[in-house]
Amino acid sequence: MELFNFGGATAILEHRGVRLLMDPWLDDGIFHGSWVHFPPLGAHVEDVGRLDYIYISHIHEDHCSLGTLEKLDRNATVLVMGRKPNFVVDFLVRNKLGFKDIRIIPPRSPVLLRPGLVADMVEPDPSDAMASAIDSALVLRWDGHVIFNANDCQPHPAMIEYVRSTYGRPDLAMLPYSGGSGYPSCYINLTDEEKCAERDRIREMRSGAFIDTVKALDPKRVIPFADQYAIAGSRAALNEYVAHPATPAAMRAPMARAGLADRLLLVNSGQRFDLETGRHSPEAPYRDYSDEERQAWLDGINANHRYDHEKFEFASGVPLERLVRQARGRLWGYQEANHVHPEWMLVLDSPEMAQVFLLPLGSAEVAAMPRENAVEGPFLRIRAPRTLMIMMLLGHVSWNIADAALFLDYERVPNRYDPVVYFLLNLLRV
Structure with a gap:
């Protein structure tokens, strides 16, 4: 079984010729012109190729981009967690994307997709109102391999207990290590020093939650997943204060301190990892970036970058x-x-x-x-x-x-x- 990484929450799992793409986002300028991929992509939508399944965790563009979906293999079956209202299903139907099938899987109701491949969905923490309304996590049992993809869902005790008791120890866990929020970057009641202090506090808190989940879930390998992006355009200077690190490599030190360094998996964009042999292809070290390198890279693309609301103005008569x-x-x-x-x-x-x-x-x-x-x-x-x-x-x-x-x-x-x-x-x- 191989994992081919694009970046963010987008990756392909391939096993015995069957290919499953997770959370398609491969075009820049989502969220009305704001988000671009960072680290930069080393593989693009043209590299996706044939697909059997597409899993979409939720409706946010960095997991469900129309600009990417329009270019994907229509013979694929889309996998979505069952809920009402179902924003993902409504989105796919409204945009007439014409995929072969939309398979709605109720939470905690394993479905046999084909011989040897079972898919299951797990609901987010019910105490998180926003996540509960839209998000989902995926569990795959595939010819003896167990893959758990939490994407943006912060794993909670009931989720972890369900995965462990139903599927045992995951071979690979894809876990959130960060998040996307305007705090503290956009809070003008904070000084620059206070923003930096809050940024560092939140990063420490989130890395601690990541470590706690790894200890509780006990996967053989874990990849820090999702929320790999930068803010381009006129607000790009605020990246200095964002609470998500420049790259998933930020988890190296916390994992080492916890004695879990041997489980951490980092895969470059455009690189494969074989779960059975433990080898990367092509063989290359993970490309890390600092916050300063991220800003320098953004400076190179910001000159002509505008947000949707910067491209026009409503007339003064709009009430x-x-x-x-x-x-x-x-x-x-x-x-x-x-x-x-x-x-x-x-x-x-x-x-x-x-x-x-x-x-x-x-x-x-x-x-x-x-x-x-x-x-x-x-x-x-x-x-x-x-x-x-x-x-x-x-x-x-x-x-x-x-x-x-x-x-x-x-x-x-x-x-x-x-x-x-x-x-x-x-x-x-x-």
Whole structure:
């Protein structure tokens, strides 16, 4: 069995002529022009070739890119976890991609795809509202090999227990070691020194979670997987503060300290690894990059790189305040139906506007005030260009993706993360 690595969460597992591609993203400029591959790709969509199966874990573009899917083998069967609503299935149907079949696999319901190949899906941590709504993990039992791909799902005790009790010790675990978030890069209430301190704290926390999962899951080999990207364009300077390292090689030192260095697997983009012989092809050491090398590489591509919302402007007659009020009414309906009323204020701020909009999450009120006026906490102030703000309120750009793209500036008082507030923010659209 061979693993052919492209980068990020995209790789091919091939065994006895059967080929399964995971989470296709091979085109740059996703998330409305923000994300590009880093480390740079050493293999491209033209190198994919014939496919039997395509696993799509969830709807985010770095796992399900339309620009990549349009160029893939239509004879492949797409594997998706069963859930309602099913955003991946809706996406595939809406875009009329015409794959041979879409195989929906309910969680914890192993399916025999062909002799010797069993596929199973595992649901994310139910305490993570966003992940629970969209994400999935994959388990394969393939002629005696057990492969576990958690992609963006942070493995939780119930997931680990299910995999171990049902399938035993994985031969290969593909685990998250990082993540994509606007914190601390985009938080203007933090100094540069505080951003660096928070960046380092989060990296340490995530590497610790990676080590804890390796110890609990006990795979023979583990590859730090997914979330390999950089922010290009006018916001590229914020890469200095992002909490994900420049490359998966950042896990070398933590794995060594934990006495697990012999299990760490690093595979260059465009390189194969044979699980049975333990050999790379072509034989070459892993190409590591520093944060400084990442920035230097980005400087070479940023000159003509623009985001979608930088390519045009909405006319002044587009009624931003009306959109805010309509979106607030829709969100309030959800809050009332689900009895969710956190004691936070959302402050919507576009620098081109003379006023900001105040949306207390404890009431249906919408107020406007001069943007220079002080706001009493607790509040989350979100600053975005007017065109982008309109695109988010219309639902053309999700707040979650704008956050991952580092498009938004935040001020958070107090500086305390409340996942409910961010979940509700993603429902703020007309």
